[in-house]
Amino acid sequence: MSFTNYLANIRNSVVSIFEGMAVTFSWMLRRPHTVQYPDKVDKGHELIKEGFRGILEVDVSLCTGCLACQRTCPIGVILVEVSKGTERYITRFDIDAAKCMYCGLCTEACPTNAIRHTKEFAYSVDDIRKLVLHYIKEPVKPYKPVKDATPDNFNAGRFVSEIVKNREKEYVEYEAPSVKIPDGGQTEKEKN
Amino acid sequence: MTLEERLNLVKRENEILLNMGPQHPSTHGVIRFIVRADGEIMVEALPVVGYLHRGIEKLAEQTPYTGFIPYTDRVDYLAAMFANHAYVMGVEKLLGIEVPKRAEYLRVIACELNRIASHLIALGSMAMDIGAFTPFLHGIRERELINDITEMLCGARLTYNYMRVGGVSKDIDDRIIKKINDFLDRFLPGFIDEFNRLITNNEILVKRCVNIATVSADEAINFGLVGPNLRASGVKWDLRKNMPYSVYPELKFEVPVGEGFRGEVGDSYDRFVVRVKEMEESARILKQAVSQLPEGEILAKVPKRIKPPKGEVYSAVESARGELGYYIISDGTENPYRVKIRTGSFSAMKAIHIKSQGCFIADLVVLIASMDIVAPEIDR
Ligand code: SF4
Ligand code: SF4
Numbered sequence: 001m002s003f004t005n006y007l008a009n010i011r012n013s014v015v016s017i018f019e020g021m022a023v024t025f026s027w028m029l030r031r032p033h034t035v036q037y038p039d040k041v042d043k044g045h046e047l048i049k050e051g052f053r054g055i056l057e058v059d060v061s062l063c064t065g066c067l068a069c070q071r072t073c074p075i076g077v078i079l080v081e082v083s084k085g086t087e088r089y090i091t092r093f094d095i096d097a098a099k100c101m102y103c104g105l106c107t108e109a110c111p112t113n114a115i116r117h118t119k120e121f122a123y124s125v126d127d128i129r130k131l132v133l134h135y136i137k138e139p140v141k142p143y144k145p146v147k148d149a150t151p152d153n154f155n156a157g158r159f160v161s162e163i164v165k166n167r168e169k170e171y172v173e174y175e176a177p178s179v180k181i182p183d184g185g186q187t188e189k190e191k192n
Numbered sequence: 193m194t195l196e197e198r199l200n201l202v203k204r205e206n207e208i209l210l211n212m213g214p215q216h217p218s219t220h221g222v223i224r225f226i227v228r229a230d231g232e233i234m235v236e237a238l239p240v241v242g243y244l245h246r247g248i249e250k251l252a253e254q255t256p257y258t259g260f261i262p263y264t265d266r267v268d269y270l271a272a273m274f275a276n277h278a279y280v281m282g283v284e285k286l287l288g289i290e291v292p293k294r295a296e297y298l299r300v301i302a303c304e305l306n307r308i309a310s311h312l313i314a315l316g317s318m319a320m321d322i323g324a325f326t327p328f329l330h331g332i333r334e335r336e337l338i339n340d341i342t343e344m345l346c347g348a349r350l351t352y353n354y355m356r357v358g359g360v361s362k363d364i365d366d367r368i369i370k371k372i373n374d375f376l377d378r379f380l381p382g383f384i385d386e387f388n389r390l391i392t393n394n395e396i397l398v399k400r401c402v403n404i405a406t407v408s409a410d411e412a413i414n415f416g417l418v419g420p421n422l423r424a425s426g427v428k429w430d431l432r433k434n435m436p437y438s439v440y441p442e443l444k445f446e447v448p449v450g451e452g453f454r455g456e457v458g459d460s461y462d463r464f465v466v467r468v469k470e471m472e473e474s475a476r477i478l479k480q481a482v483s484q485l486p487e488g489e490i491l492a493k494v495p496k497r498i499k500p501p502k503g504e505v506y507s508a509v510e511s512a513r514g515e516l517g518y519y520i521i522s523d524g525t526e527n528p529y530r531v532k533i534r535t536g537s538f539s540a541m542k543a544i545h546i547k548s549q550g551c552f553i554a555d556l557v558v559l560i561a562s563m564d565i566v567a568p569e570i571d572r
Contacts, residue, residue: 013395023390024326033333049340051362053347074259103262103353108361117347 048119053102055120056095058135062114065090065142069106069115075099078106078115082142089139097123098131112143206230210553214243218321218557221567223541225560229553237548237556239541245571252531257283257498258357260528265351267516267533268569270313273306274511275533276355281437282507282518283357286500294488295359296439300481301372302345302354303509304474308379309338310512311420311467311474318464318561319391322400327391334383337375344368357498359491372482380475384468392468401464402455405547405559412458415546416539419514421563424450424466425458431510438509443480445473460562467564499526513537513564537569 035047048054065082077100081092107116125131213224222243228235248267252260264279265272277299284291316331339349345368346354346361354361391397407417412425422429430447432440448469450462500522508517514536523529540563548556 009395016393016395019389020326020391020394023386033336049343051347052343072259074255074262101262101351102348103351104347104361105258105262105353 048121052119052121053104053117055097055118055123056100056102056106056115056133057118058093058095059114059116060090060093060135060140062112062143063090063093063140064112064114064144066111068109068111072105072109074103074105075101083139088142090136090142091139093135095133095135096131097133098128114143207235212237212556213240219560219567220317220565221570223565223567223570225544225548225556227548227553227556232552232554234548234551234553234556236545237551239545241538241541241570243571244567246568248572249531249533252528254527256526257500257528260531261355261357262351262353265353266568267535267572268511268513268537268566269350270566271306271310271512272350272352273303273354274509274516276352277303277438278507278509278511278516278518279520279531280355280357281509282505282520283498283500285505285507286503286520286522287357287494287498289358289492289494291359291492292489293439293486294363295490295492297481297485298360298364298490299355300438300440300443301364301478301485302342302352302360304478304481305338305341305372306352307474307512308471309335311471312338314512314561314564315387315391315464315467318558318564319397321557321561322397324391324394324397327387330383330387330390334379341368341371341375344371356491356494358494359489363490364485369482369485372478376475376479376482380472380479384472384475388468392465397464398454398461401461401558401562402459404460404555405551405562406456406459407543407547408458411546412543415543417514417543418536418539419510419512420466420470421463421514421536421540421543423447424463426450431508431515435508437507439481442484443477445477448473460558463562463564497526499524508534511536513540513566513569533572535569535572537563537565537567540565541570 037047063080065080065088067080067082070078070080077096079092079094079096080090083089083091102117104117107113110116123131207228207230210227210229211224212227213219214222219225224240224243226238226240228238246266248263251263255263261276261279264275267275312331312335316328319325319327342352342354343349345364346352407415407421407425409425409427412422412427417425418429426449428447428449431437432445433447448466450457450466452459452462453465454461456462502522502524504519504521506517506519508515510516515534516536517534519530519532519534520528521530544556544559544563544565547559551559
């Protein structure tokens, strides 16, 4: 290596290092891209975008009990029980939020948009069993679909927020409302 | 000193065994390298894979065709869109479905966004492994903007699950198009120039990468290297051009190849620069795709229960890490009979093994990073 080469090398190194430094310094004067979460998020900053696939919620009043979501889920997150009898009742609708991978296949399968994603994402709990969300409190009659109705997804988050808010409470063993079925409906459990 | 001379220097008795990984920040995931070294010079670095094996191929046999799409996200978490794309393309071939034009364009847009995001991480982490931390943060920052776009487009930031058999899951709207255009405006001349000034032309990085682990064109083909690693060796092979799929024939773009930018053709620095140039091309493709986006359906008419006829099919896309292919065998039921996934990172492991022989230990990090391997893609 000749002496001029040697000098050129040194010059190159110094110049390129200072160029890099200049870029870095210029960013000290520009607006940062990060937000101080969770302290400073409410200043018009859209933290979660529209259409985010967050925790699932079910509007049981819209559910037809068709079990399409349960069949579509590739990892068996959803458990729906529908009583057999003169009248059908949905007696259980559980979603294991700890297992769900938020792929969105169940929401696409649902004919009425009863099951849908919310924008909720922060729901850590101290007991993993609390993450099994039970959406049925009382047996409900399946929804009769109206022809040509447009599914409404505008109130997503109505039901899940209540459950997420309750996450501080003690874990209580869930009891499926199997005994309280009106007029002679039979749950799967009783039949067996 | 040639390779032979270096290897001759090593006496077996003097060797030491060194474990790199499975938990090591520079192995890009849980991969283990057993380094046999004599002093600073490696006799070989033997890759041990399998720490991230999740049996995705086996899971496919118990999952319906649609249900397997979320699993393909996990094949390569940095470029999940391509894994989606290759798989649904295979199933569509089996079913003989024609995908609507708009859906094809949306797929291309999603894939090219993902390619930029993946290359940003690859370049950033390569710089970080060498010791420059700042470029990584710059890469992450731009990638965050892409993540915002994909979040609006498909609802997730990493495991997209965007493609469906016969189309895509969600349509694009004006807000997203505006966001993509905003991103491209700041990305193409602005960010790339800044990135080049910040790190690509940095003399320390250049000196650290030039003439390290040079892979010649013949060797690259024999190793089975694909994607940017192959192109950096001077082989102009890009599935988007050579085996056209989707709407790539309608889009104009160049295929950057390694030219020995500062040293030999096919060294680590070439692999770095080829990725930078590929990001520019991706941005160009995006610009065209967004402006040419046709109106129409986004999902073809697909039966609810997908039951392809008996047969087998191979479908491959040019992912950020090269050819990503699915070999799907259908036996006429609702689940695939067999799914085999071919990924680029796995063949790169062989190249790392051969190319590490006679290198310095410190250069192993450069070699691994320049190959842009991703652990879940190796093991599946
Ligand atoms: S989002 Fe996916 S994983 Fe979760 S319940 Fe629905 S189908 Fe199952
Ligand atoms: S939530 Fe939807 S898909 Fe699931 S059972 Fe109810 S109506 Fe059917």
